[in-house]
Amino acid sequence: MKICLRILVVSILALYSFSAIAQTTTNLGTYVSVIEAKQLYTDLLPRHTSIRPYLKENKDWADTTTVFEFSEKRKSLVLRKLFDEHLVEYHQPGYSLAFDFLPDFQIGKESGNNQTLWLNTRGFYLGGSIGKNFSFYTTFYENQGVFPAYVKSFADSNRVIPGQGEVRPYGNGGFDYAYSAGRLSYTPSKFFNFDLGYDRNFLGDGYRSLLLSDVTTPYPYFKVTTTVGPLRYWVMWSQLIDMRAPQFSYDTGYRKKWGVFHYLDWNVSKKVSIGLFENIIWQDADSTGKRGFDWSYMNPFIFLRPVEFANGSPDNAMVGINAKYKVLKKTSVYGQFFLDEFKESELFSDKGWWANKWGAQIGFKSFDIFKVNNLYAQGEFNTIRPYTSSSRTSLINYGHYNQPLGHPWGANFRELLGIINYTWQRFDFRGQLSYGNYGLDAPGDNFGKNIFLSYDTRESDYENHIGQGIFTHLYFGDFKTSYIFNPKYNLRLELGLAYRREKNDLADNKATIISFGLRSSFRNLYNDF
Numbered sequence: 001m002k003i004c005l006r007i008l009v010v011s012i013l014a015l016y017s018f019s020a021i022a023q024t025t026t027n028l029g030t031y032v033s034v035i036e037a038k039q040l041y042t043d044l045l046p047r048h049t050s051i052r053p054y055l056k057e058n059k060d061w062a063d064t065t066t067v068f069e070f071s072e073k074r075k076s077l078v079l080r081k082l083f084d085e086h087l088v089e090y091h092q093p094g095y096s097l098a099f100d101f102l103p104d105f106q107i108g109k110e111s112g113n114n115q116t117l118w119l120n121t122r123g124f125y126l127g128g129s130i131g132k133n134f135s136f137y138t139t140f141y142e143n144q145g146v147f148p149a150y151v152k153s154f155a156d157s158n159r160v161i162p163g164q165g166e167v168r169p170y171g172n173g174g175f176d177y178a179y180s181a182g183r184l185s186y187t188p189s190k191f192f193n194f195d196l197g198y199d200r201n202f203l204g205d206g207y208r209s210l211l212l213s214d215v216t217t218p219y220p221y222f223k224v225t226t227t228v229g230p231l232r233y234w235v236m237w238s239q240l241i242d243m244r245a246p247q248f249s250y251d252t253g254y255r256k257k258w259g260v261f262h263y264l265d266w267n268v269s270k271k272v273s274i275g276l277f278e279n280i281i282w283q284d285a286d287s288t289g290k291r292g293f294d295w296s297y298m299n300p301f302i303f304l305r306p307v308e309f310a311n312g313s314p315d316n317a318m319v320g321i322n323a324k325y326k327v328l329k330k331t332s333v334y335g336q337f338f339l340d341e342f343k344e345s346e347l348f349s350d351k352g353w354w355a356n357k358w359g360a361q362i363g364f365k366s367f368d369i370f371k372v373n374n375l376y377a378q379g380e381f382n383t384i385r386p387y388t389s390s391s392r393t394s395l396i397n398y399g400h401y402n403q404p405l406g407h408p409w410g411a412n413f414r415e416l417l418g419i420i421n422y423t424w425q426r427f428d429f430r431g432q433l434s435y436g437n438y439g440l441d442a443p444g445d446n447f448g449k450n451i452f453l454s455y456d457t458r459e460s461d462y463e464n465h466i467g468q469g470i471f472t473h474l475y476f477g478d479f480k481t482s483y484i485f486n487p488k489y490n491l492r493l494e495l496g497l498a499y500r501r502e503k504n505d506l507a508d509n510k511a512t513i514i515s516f517g518l519r520s521s522f523r524n525l526y527n528d529f
Helices: 001-014 034-041 079-084 150-156 306-309
Strands: 088-092 095-110 117-130 133-147 168-170 175-190 192-201 218-226 231-242 256-267 272-283 316-328 332-339 357-367 375-384 413-424 426-439 472-487 490-504 506-522
Touching: 034 375, 034 413, 079 256, 079 472, 095 133, 117 506, 150 506
Parallel strands: none
Antiparallel strands: 088 095, 095 117, 095 506, 117 133, 133 175, 168 175, 175 192, 192 218, 218 231, 231 256, 256 272, 272 316, 316 332, 332 357, 357 375, 375 413, 413 426, 426 472, 472 490, 490 506
């Protein structure tokens, strides 16, 4: 392990000595169907697959929401709208527009729970393009629902539904909440794309991302992407929310913090790609009104750590690497490694120093396995050490809206997961099995899983290890079968069965959940926590 860590650390530091500049129009959100992923990962040309939303060239924006196409053509307007087209779509040589109603109506049952589970979501999508260079979309969801016990417990503790919005009580044990997102994309040339939005972003090739994931509530951002040959350089500035820090006043709302993110993706060859990542999180204005947005971090082409040091090191910095290797035409292996904080003399010792804060991922994805068209398999392992992504205050930790910006489990865990997906005609089948272990905190303790706790309240400086605290096992299984009515906006009739078991020396919580519903969404929503 020490040899592997040393190689990874040296690789990150060495590769960061190389910099470059790095575009096309943006896809809707970070959702990617298996069909679309297959096209990107099996293309003979090298693609920048680790930056989502993906960028697409010369494609009508109103059609980028398509999951996949079917060959049948219907004469009836009603049948076309139900099965093949957007609810409203308008195409002219210089512009296009699409509008859809996005329902998510579910009903279900949880073992050991007498209450019926249900979800009533009414959403809409509006997207379009003007010319070849400008595109936009906006989406909004109004929601009420009753959730499984573990989701309800999360919402009660964190005041948000995972990945969506702040909750308000509704009825008997339910929640009411809203979700909105949108972006404006401008591509003046094949080299540049400018993206202003309120949404989520994702960096990596895995099911999870340890660098920047889409598990949180959307946030405002401005993003510039530059592509030159095999290089793509991505820089983003964003404003994040800290719901835990005391508010200055009702009028100022929740406390704010800022983030700047740099990512350089290099397609070394048709088979190999390497991405370099760095990030700084800093606190917004204090009660005196000082600091706010720090213009020192505005230059997109400089290394952030020296700037953070020049500011007196008040901020939270992180560096990382993402890599992908195409083993076969339809099989790729990938991985990530990041450093939140470290001291080399301690990093390679066996003393378990608290600030050896790092995370690692390794996985594979394979398309058309066993030569079966549209049969997809993925396996992945993730681990993050205690106290990683936390800081001395939640105002500069790696989190937003009471959720981590990286892996949804925070820190102090190991996770192994496998996914199988098969699509046949309009039927879609997906199964997932996950196992993880982590260390929970007893009241008043801080063993390093909760990234919103100050690391100044840590239990000890040394002898820290993954799983410390209340050692807990998590088993999660999920199977969904769907019939896709309309691929244009992912309208599907879905039957789901999930099993979750969280076990430690204090409790053994088991739940089997069955659900059925009419669903339409291009959001990645994660319930495997």
